[in-house]
Amino acid sequence: MRNMEVLRLQLVDSISVQQAKLKSLQEESEQIDKNLQLVVNPDTSSAVDFRNPLTAAQLLLEIETGDARFRIERLREYLAKNY
DSSP, X not given: XXXXXXXXXXXXXXXXXXXXXXXXXXXXXXXXXXXXXXXXXXXXXXXXXXXHHHHHHHHHHHHHHHHHXXXXXXXXXXXXXXX
């Protein structure tokens, strides 16, 4: 019984960590979106050089955000089904 409670607490902690990570990723994504708005129509090579890494970072953040959401959902489902 004690081990079950320890596992439940670990799951709750894991959900909290994933939620904090998701919030951080969302904040980073918002900042990248703001920066991308500055170079919507790049007219210099410097603007293009600035936009390309931002676009790549935005894509990676979308993947990480989706992963964090998936983990949170699965952890919550496991918790709901087993506790």
